[in-house]
Amino acid sequence: MQSLPGFRDFFPAECARRNYLTGTWRRVARTFGFREYDGPTLEPLDLYRKKNSGGEILGQLFSFRDKGDREVALRPEMTPTVARMLIAKAREYRKPIKWFSIAPFFRYEKQQSGRLREFLQLNCDLVGDNSPAADAELLALLIESLRAFGLGPADIIVRVSDRGTWTDFLAAKGVSDEAQRRDVLSVIDKLEREPRDVLEKRLAAFNLNLSEIEAFISSARPEFFTELQSNLAARGLGDFCQLDLRIVRGLAYYTGLVFEVFARREERRAIAGGGRFDRLLSDLSDGKVDLPAVGFGIGDVVLGDLLADLPGPRAKMDSAMAAGQASDIFVVVADEFRRPEALGVVQLLRALGRRVEYPLNPDKVPRQFKDAEASGATVALVVGEEWPKLKIKDLQARTETELAQEALADWAANLQTPAP
Amino acid sequence: MQSLPGFRDFFPAECARRNYLTGTWRRVARTFGFREYDGPTLEPLDLYRKKNSGGEILGQLFSFRDKGDREVALRPEMTPTVARMLIAKAREYRKPIKWFSIAPFFRYEKQQSGRLREFLQLNCDLVGDNSPAADAELLALLIESLRAFGLGPADIIVRVSDRGTWTDFLAAKGVSDEAQRRDVLSVIDKLEREPRDVLEKRLAAFNLNLSEIEAFISSARPEFFTELQSNLAARGLGDFCQLDLRIVRGLAYYTGLVFEVFARREERRAIAGGGRFDRLLSDLSDGKVDLPAVGFGIGDVVLGDLLADLPGPRAKMDSAMAAGQASDIFVVVADEFRRPEALGVVQLLRALGRRVEYPLNPDKVPRQFKDAEASGATVALVVGEEWPKLKIKDLQARTETELAQEALADWAANLQTPAP
Numbered sequence: 001m002q003s004l005p006g007f008r009d010f011f012p013a014e015c016a017r018r019n020y021l022t023g024t025w026r027r028v029a030r031t032f033g034f035r036e037y038d039g040p041t042l043e044p045l046d047l048y049r050k051k052n053s054g055g056e057i058l059g060q061l062f063s064f065r066d067k068g069d070r071e072v073a074l075r076p077e078m079t080p081t082v083a084r085m086l087i088a089k090a091r092e093y094r095k096p097i098k099w100f101s102i103a104p105f106f107r108y109e110k111q112q113s114g115r116l117r118e119f120l121q122l123n124c125d126l127v128g129d130n131s132p133a134a135d136a137e138l139l140a141l142l143i144e145s146l147r148a149f150g151l152g153p154a155d156i157i158v159r160v161s162d163r164g165t166w167t168d169f170l171a172a173k174g175v176s177d178e179a180q181r182r183d184v185l186s187v188i189d190k191l192e193r194e195p196r197d198v199l200e201k202r203l204a205a206f207n208l209n210l211s212e213i214e215a216f217i218s219s220a221r222p223e224f225f226t227e228l229q230s231n232l233a234a235r236g237l238g239d240f241c242q243l244d245l246r247i248v249r250g251l252a253y254y255t256g257l258v259f260e261v262f263a264r265r266e267e268r269r270a271i272a273g274g275g276r277f278d279r280l281l282s283d284l285s286d287g288k289v290d291l292p293a294v295g296f297g298i299g300d301v302v303l304g305d306l307l308a309d310l311p312g313p314r315a316k317m318d319s320a321m322a323a324g325q326a327s328d329i330f331v332v333v334a335d336e337f338r339r340p341e342a343l344g345v346v347q348l349l350r351a352l353g354r355r356v357e358y359p360l361n362p363d364k365v366p367r368q369f370k371d372a373e374a375s376g377a378t379v380a381l382v383v384g385e386e387w388p389k390l391k392i393k394d395l396q397a398r399t400e401t402e403l404a405q406e407a408l409a410d411w412a413a414n415l416q417t418p419a420p
Numbered sequence: 421m422q423s424l425p426g427f428r429d430f431f432p433a434e435c436a437r438r439n440y441l442t443g444t445w446r447r448v449a450r451t452f453g454f455r456e457y458d459g460p461t462l463e464p465l466d467l468y469r470k471k472n473s474g475g476e477i478l479g480q481l482f483s484f485r486d487k488g489d490r491e492v493a494l495r496p497e498m499t500p501t502v503a504r505m506l507i508a509k510a511r512e513y514r515k516p517i518k519w520f521s522i523a524p525f526f527r528y529e530k531q532q533s534g535r536l537r538e539f540l541q542l543n544c545d546l547v548g549d550n551s552p553a554a555d556a557e558l559l560a561l562l563i564e565s566l567r568a569f570g571l572g573p574a575d576i577i578v579r580v581s582d583r584g585t586w587t588d589f590l591a592a593k594g595v596s597d598e599a600q601r602r603d604v605l606s607v608i609d610k611l612e613r614e615p616r617d618v619l620e621k622r623l624a625a626f627n628l629n630l631s632e633i634e635a636f637i638s639s640a641r642p643e644f645f646t647e648l649q650s651n652l653a654a655r656g657l658g659d660f661c662q663l664d665l666r667i668v669r670g671l672a673y674y675t676g677l678v679f680e681v682f683a684r685r686e687e688r689r690a691i692a693g694g695g696r697f698d699r700l701l702s703d704l705s706d707g708k709v710d711l712p713a714v715g716f717g718i719g720d721v722v723l724g725d726l727l728a729d730l731p732g733p734r735a736k737m738d739s740a741m742a743a744g745q746a747s748d749i750f751v752v753v754a755d756e757f758r759r760p761e762a763l764g765v766v767q768l769l770r771a772l773g774r775r776v777e778y779p780l781n782p783d784k785v786p787r788q789f790k791d792a793e794a795s796g797a798t799v800a801l802v803v804g805e806e807w808p809k810l811k812i813k814d815l816q817a818r819t820e821t822e823l824a825q826e827a828l829a830d831w832a833a834n835l836q837t838p839a840p
Contacts, residue, residue, distance in 0.1 A: 011509060041524055062462070101435075344656075
């Protein structure tokens, strides 16, 4: 009996790796004053059928009828859920609303590198402010959510673009119908992946050609970009971004700024992406809630693969994984007559927040020390015939000292151990 | 557009409450040296069809055919998943294996108090040791996972029972067939919920009557219970448990110890439950992996309702929720000319792990202070014409001091703020 293809079992090492990613995301998002939210794993299918999502996601839904004959789907992305929540309660929150979530998503993808059918995403949204300063704040959070793993500007690049600039350009070229514009942008979205003759052919249908598209891409400069860059530079993050109008993003709801993050050196899928969706809330609420918004998502699969391939970030991740699985203290029961006292010691240390293990049943002392090493503990506390004195063995320095029972709590409170 | 019935939107306050529960569970399980694992949200339907789960759960599955025509189900409980994972890799881990997970589960339940269709559970399992000491360790973890919320022995009780004692009793009464025993136990499971005449009638089918059952329940004393109690007493947890043979648990796979936790004063569903399943791994692996195991699950719904109703635990939860949503520092931009410097200050404070907010766009200083108060920050840092000096305003004590830019990092590193 195996797990389904594209779904993961997280054994303790993989779970520690997952927690390193999600814990780092949560910590960084909080430093930006973003508040965590979440929604249901299962949603009404209609939430994705409406105009919110793009066509690709609709074809990849895990959808079915539940026992109450409702059409339902496992959530493939967060934006429709957060849009629904914002429409319901945006009035109750001060603006700008800054929310993040860390949650699993489900897409029936073809089996391929960087793609799973259940994956995690950090989603961050800043709602109620359409200024370049808001764009910059969100991009700073995006960059810090990756930099926290040890990724520098030599490792990753945020390619920044603007749907608005494309809209103006296409209107000037005679493509002003929204459906047509969407079709042209879906060709642009494939610019780096499809052969030139295929692209030329598809563009010709709109009276466009590749050379004028390429000239536009290399010369156009959206107004807000200068302000964005100087804002990021004031934070020391200027090196992470470059203007790149080849980025247009697949989803239908973006209106202005769009961006994707890529590894500098490797041919990988995008690590993260997002953009501005100033009309989505209004469209979905028939104009009742009209708030501009900008957001991004980072998935755990491509990012995890990248971190594993880069020596610095890999070492950082490995050390966090080891700390996440280790215990702090192993209590050796050297005299079975003192087991009740040993249990009292275990209880006291745990109450102080220490991660403590001990032998559940009588065992030879040398074997207990082997288990102590395997537990990852840095210290063994020996409860034996010396009670009410204890022996402290430093398992790294291999030194031994004595401790009186009364001094135990103070000793434990001051013990330096790696954070989980 | 609403969420599905029985499914929850977690707005920031509810998400902070959820994180208080899950964060507390994670912290306590780690102090016991338990390692976190997780499995897929979606599993092959066969995982639940086999003998693992009980009949009730099978009738509540969210199951369907995926796009690859596989029969799949949203996981309704963790034990089948962890059993599969243990069977695959138990050999690679030192025994006893001590694992925990915190994950969402899905059951198509009738809408009723304490029941949702998506809920969270802490699951803890101790595998490879069938001693009463192992039972005690697991029950101590169960108790601490509830005591950490401020619940004392006056609030909750762990009712401890034993399937083995029931098996012996029923065999002596002529019920030794496994299917028959299961049927009798399903009657016992309803002892506190069904009228006496209904129970008498159902017992009569097995040549049993209620008074002999009640006599057995009040007089039988499983052998291991004394050791269990003295072990828990050595940890100061003796007051949390009582022997109560009315507890038999619904799931089919339990073999020995079974237990449920209830609120002392209120008529609530069980807060938590579990037991020993010494044959499940062997049964599922055709004898290849034969390890005894004991485990429990705590759900977030009944527990959350209980915490909200008890003054002490409620205050503890409210304060954790407030801390979880607050920022630490609000940077007031009193002079727009100094905005780049203010962004540098924000960046520095966030890099030190502080939760920092500031006005994205120019705003009057009194309005900025209002936002500072609303952010939950305890301190406002004013960047203005005094630069490179800053003003520190303590938002609670309403005092003001000055700080030189060079001293900022030291000041931030030593600032006392409530933990998120």
